[in-house]
Amino acid sequence: MTTAQLPPTLPQVSWSRRHLLGLEELxxxxxxxxxxxxxxxxRCSASGEPPRPLLAGKTVANLFFxxxxxxxxxxxxxxxxxxxxxxxxHASASSLSKGETILDTxxxxxAMNVDALVVRHRTPGAPHLLAQNLQASVINAGDGPHEHPTxxxxxxxxxxxxxxxxxxLTVALVGDIAHSRTARSNIWGLLxxxxxxxxxxxxxxxxxxxxxxxxxxxxxxxxxxxRCDVLNLLRIQFERQQARPFPSVREYAHLYAMxxxxxxxxxxxxxxMAPGPINRGxxxxxxxxxxxxxxxxxxxxxxxxxxxxxLWLCLCVAxxxxx
Ligand code: CP
Numbered sequence: 001m002t003t004a005q006l007p008p009t010l011p012q013v014s015w016s017r018r019h020l021l022g023l024e025e026l027x028x029x030x031x032x033x034x035x036x037x038x039x040x041x042x043r044c045s046a047s048g049e050p051p052r053p054l055l056a057g058k059t060v061a062n063l064f065f066x067x068x069x070x071x072x073x074x075x076x077x078x079x080x081x082x083x084x085x086x087x088x089x090h091a092s093a094s095s096l097s098k099g100e101t102i103l104d105t106x107x108x109x110x111a112m113n114v115d116a117l118v119v120r121h122r123t124p125g126a127p128h129l130l131a132q133n134l135q136a137s138v139i140n141a142g143d144g145p146h147e148h149p150t151x152x153x154x155x156x157x158x159x160x161x162x163x164x165x166x167x168x169l170t171v172a173l174v175g176d177i178a179h180s181r182t183a184r185s186n187i188w189g190l191l192x193x194x195x196x197x198x199x200x201x202x203x204x205x206x207x208x209x210x211x212x213x214x215x216x217x218x219x220x221x222x223x224x225x226x227r228c229d230v231l232n233l234l235r236i237q238f239e240r241q242q243a244r245p246f247p248s249v250r251e252y253a254h255l256y257a258m259x260x261x262x263x264x265x266x267x268x269x270x271x272x273m274a275p276g277p278i279n280r281g282x283x284x285x286x287x288x289x290x291x292x293x294x295x296x297x298x299x300x301x302x303x304x305x306x307x308x309x310x311l312w313l314c315l316c317v318a319x320x321x322x323x
């Protein structure tokens with residue numbers, strides 16, 4: 001067996017957090033550790049090496065009070081692939097309709113000997129409230145427009161895999177920054193790891209207040225395009241908006257959609273990313289979404305590895321059971 005064929009070795013890391021609530025509170029070192037472990041689980045999956053049952057005897061509950069395809073599925077797969085049990089809670093078919101609060105709901109699920117709650121809720125801070133009141137680990141799977149830490153970790157893992165680094169790269173987050181938890185978590189993570197971050201979109205959706213953190217703000221995609229190593233195209237979240245933030249979807253697409261013409265003016269090795277779900281023809285055209293620069297499905301694949309890493313770190317390493 002050559003060195004290249006040897007199975008990857010479980011990293012020996014230090015991690016003390018039982019909860020993952022956001023990237024704002026993480027140090028650069030902690031983000032690097034999460035990415036190192038994610039890269040390990042991604043290499044295990046790619047090599048076909050079955051992961052060790054690091055979560056054997058642990059139960060992870062998915063508490064999603066908002067819809068999800070990618071995040072919920074990948075947390076379930078991540079826990080199962082590590083030998084854990086998964087309890088799927090469906091808000092729409094639960095006793096919430098009878099007046100039970102989110103806290104009582106979470107305490108009820110926790111009382112079934114659950115070790116971790118993966119929480120998505122439309123209210124910013126909902127996972128923090130649960131973390132303060134429960135013994136179980138709480139992982140934020142998206143709280144309103146606030147944070148989506150595992151999404152940003154999988155975005156950064158994907159950039160690292162394709163560029164070998166984050167530091168010194170120019171990464172543009174394009175679109176609905178105002179309502180995007182993915183944007184917020186990416187801003188914290190990318191800044192900590194030394195990227196140059198550009199926020200780009202209509203003035204109604206991109207606030208200049210981010211400039212205070214050292215982020216560049218631009219209202220012209222065409223102007224920033226030739227400088228970007230990575231373009232992360234965010235969906236317009238109409239469901240979180242009271243009024244339409246621009247005259248028409250057609251005008252938005254004209255100014256901000258990543259299309260073939262714009263791709264020709266971008267760097268030859270530009271990475272096209274999107275957290276998904278994507279709206280083809282709005283923030284990205286179908287040919288670009290499915291084209292050779294796009295790593296959108298690689299992001300989805302990496303989502304499982306990142307969630308394996310986060311569950312292992314918070315449930316095992318933080319408890320002194322690193323395996
Ligand atoms: N990116 C993301 O969070 O997708 P889902 O809403 O499908 O989980």
